[in-house]
Amino acid sequence: MAGRNHYFLSIDDLAHARGAEPSLSYDGAGPNDFAAALQEALRSPMLFERWRAMQPEPDEVDPTLGGTDPAAESSARVADLHTDVDLITSLPMRIVRHRLNLLIGPGWQLRDMRAA
Template identity: 60%
Template sequence: MRNRYFITIDDLRHARGPIPALSFDGVGPGELAAAVEEALRTPALFERWRALQPDPDAVDEALGATDPQAEVKAQVVDLHIEMEVTTQLPMQVLRHRLNLLIGTRWRLHDLRPA
């Protein structure tokens, strides 16, 4: 089942993940949308994160799920970023990828079936 997640980021300039090598380093909503979309469509970000773990083989494989059809749109609205993510991935995976890219400086404000 595909869902549409509506996410707000108040300050994109300070929205960075805790691991600099994995963190989003762009400046605009278009770059953010592209980074999130790639993180959901491919295993690259997950694999780089997993390689940094003390026991990579112990990492839950479910966190590595991908959705080649994931779509992400982001735009500036009233001085913050509104992002819409459409994917079949569960919230657990989306949360993990967003936290790697932009830390905890985001909030989910709506969820709807796509």
């Protein structure tokens, strides 16, 4: 089993952070809503499957990009003028990055990562 990592993320403007595809994008109202959306996106294959179905050749999408972690944990809080997100998961950064980009686009930053 893969080791678990603790990702420390920052979102500059959560109120306006949205992914490029509105039907896949985060549409909540605050840090708690976002943490729940991110947690669900990592625990369940639903967001990945919806995105994959939109691709020109869905069967050619790398299936490892659809990995999930049923034990993923996410929390978020407002800090100064940005939102801090703590994420604990066994998923690699390439999957976390893909799901974050679907949900909120490029408006996030990885601040640190440690073994959980």
